[in-house]
Amino acid sequence: MAILKHIASKNADYGEAERYLIFQHDEYTQKPILDDEGHMLIREEYYLDGINCDPFSFAAECMETNAYFHKNQSFNEIKSHHYIISFDPKDRDEHGLTGEQAQKLGLEYARENFPGHQALVCTHTDGHNGSGNIHVHIVINSIRKYDVEPQPYMEFDRDAKAGYKHHLSDRYRIHLKQKVMDMCNANGLNQVDLLTPAEKKISEKEYWAKRRGQKKLNQHNAELEKEGLTPRQTTFQTEKQFLRNAIEDISSTAVSQEQFAKLLSEKYNITFKVSRGRYSYLHPNRQKYITGRALGTLYEEKHLLDVFQENASQQIAKQPASAITNNIHSSAMPASSDFGSSHAFLFIKSDLRLVTDLQHCIKAQQSQAYAQKVKLSNLKMMAQTVAYVQEHGFQSKEDLDTALSNATAQSTTARNSLKNTEDTLKGINEQIHYTGQYLANKDLYSEYRKSRNKEKFYEEHRAELTLYESALRILKEKAQGKKLPTLKMLREEKSRLTALQSDQREEFNARREYERELRTVCSNVDIILGTHQPQERQLEQTHEK
Incomplete structure (x- = not known):
């Protein structure tokens, strides 16, 4: 399979790219390899051509073009783009691919997809790690x-004009990958779908980090073996690979998002969070989360939710029909009752949804296909509901109702605490405003007090003195006879209240989500036990009483 890599460079020394293509470099440090006399060694086999320039004066011609158009003059501008087409190592033996043929394909690809640009096209036959895969640098x-x-992949009119920069849009990137696939398929070379996100995404940075780490580990283990010790670790594992292995292990048994988060934390000390439908994981040795997207599609929400549902369905299928009711009425775990503690309330939202009542669903009664679809969805939600009840240890339906009542009360308390903090913070902000107004005009007021003709001075500075007097009056009213707080004290109090407000808002949102989730569970349990009643019937019974 051929893959396409892209590197944007801000290096103003175009000659460095040319030297890398011609001379041997260490694959770990990217530094040139020197002989005994300190001279760089030429690569054993390479093919070099230039497009819209002479390959051996590429650097000078690029500098002339930049000067002519007055571009690429600042440090932060991207000076060049480096594309690498790496062919499958099997293409050399199975399809007779040679460096000369790869160079020809690379030239055609560069002329077609980077028209109007000065370009170097160079093919190397010495792949990384001794793989020997042939690859083309552009x-x-x-x-x-x-x-x-103008080409279809160009987003703006300027993308076809001289003097403008190479604009790699998403549409352009898709086009380039599609052209690599078409090129390989047309020439009978191995190829995979480059437009489908990878199940396990290994970035260039992670690839080299793993190679460097493995090299250091091998050196360390060799020293241990010399001392007669047996190394405990022989394979280096990146932080991302540690997360992948842990997620695969836990997801193989987890039946819900909440259980998944709990087991990740207990077994691997990995913190899991969901933000806007995106899964993120915090490695024990990191302070910044790694998204599931950075790990691969196997570690994102869509795939994992399907795995959880499948695990739940398998678990419920192994139980007899009577076990569903028994699990709801008798669970081994004690009911949770620590929500009133002073610690921050941590809540991981599950993917539970309401079970649809088919008896009162008009659309399901009108469409048999829709009814069948709803039945399958209901089975999954029922299985997840049973798993939820088991995990949280509700011993009876009354315990579940009590938990909902407590969650509602705690949500109300959290909302009131948040509102009180917001009101206090509003008052502090007003004090800061009037304190600033008071201090800004304090010196002027002192001059007014010392002036000989106070009436004239007051008339000349009426606006400033009025602001001073009104600010002083309001501050004294708020102080209620106490000493006026300093601006430093007010800002420190604002900082404290702002942090408290953030924590309280997070806790309130978590408790509100937990309350909504318990309502969903209660409704689903009512349907499973056959005690669910539509809202209209409940209102009728209330009026009858």
Whole structure:
């Protein structure tokens, strides 16, 4: 399979890219390899061509183009783009791919997809890690030298004009990957779908981190073996790979999102969170979360929710029908009752949804296909509801109702605490405002007190003195006879209240979500036990009483 990599460079030394293509470099440090006399060694086999430039004067010609268009003059501008097409190592033996043929394909690809740019195209036959895979380097100046015909992948009119920069949009990136696939398929080379997100995404940075880590580990283990000790670890594992292995282990048995988060924390000390439908994981040795998207599609919400549902369905299928009711009425775990503690309330939202009441669903009665679809969805939700009841240890339906009542009360208390903090913070902000107004005009008021003609001075500075007097009056009213607080004290109090407000808002949101989740569980349990009644019937019974 051929893959496409892209590197944007801000290095103003175009000659460095040319030296890398021609001379041997250490694959770990990327530094040139020198002989005994300190001279760089030429690569054993390489093929080099230039497009819209001479390959051996690429650096000078790029500098001329930049100067002509007055571009790439600042430090932060991207000076060049480096694309690498790496062919499958099997293509050399199975399909007779040679460096010369790969160079020809690379030239055609560069002319077609980077028109108007000065470009270096160089093919190497010495792949990383001794793989021997053939790969083509395409280095282009970020400034287009010539006008070209507009192409479908170009987003703006300027993308076809000279003097403008190479613009790699999402549509352009998809086009480039599609062209690599078409090129390999047309020439009978191995190829996979580059447009489908990888199940296990290994970035360039992670790849090299693993290689460097493994090299250091091997050196360390060799020293241990010399001392007669047996190494405990022989394979280096990146932080991302540690997360992948842990997620695969826990997801193989977890039946809900909440259980998944709990087991990750207990067994691997990994913190799990969901933000806007995106899964993120915090490695024990990190302070910044790693998203599931960075790990691969196997570690994102869509795949894992399907795994949880499948595990729950398998678990419920192994139990006899009577076990569902028994599990709801008798669970081994004690009911949770620690929500009133002073610690922050941590809540991981599950993916539970309401079970649809088919007897009162008009759409299901009108469409048999829709009814069948709802039945399958209901089975999954029932299985997840039973698993939820088991995990939280509700011993009876009364315990579940009590938990909902407590959650409602605690949600109300959290909302009131948040509102009180917000009101206090509003008052502090007003004090800061009037204290600033008071201090800004304090010196002027002192001059007014010392002036000989106070009436004239007051008339000349009426606005400032009025602001001073009103600010002083309001501050004294708020102080209620006490000493006026300093601006430093007020800002410190505001900082404290702001942090408290953030914590209280987070706790309130968590308790409110927990209350909503318990309502969903109670409704689903009523349907499972056959005690569910539509809202209209409940209102009728209330009026009858």
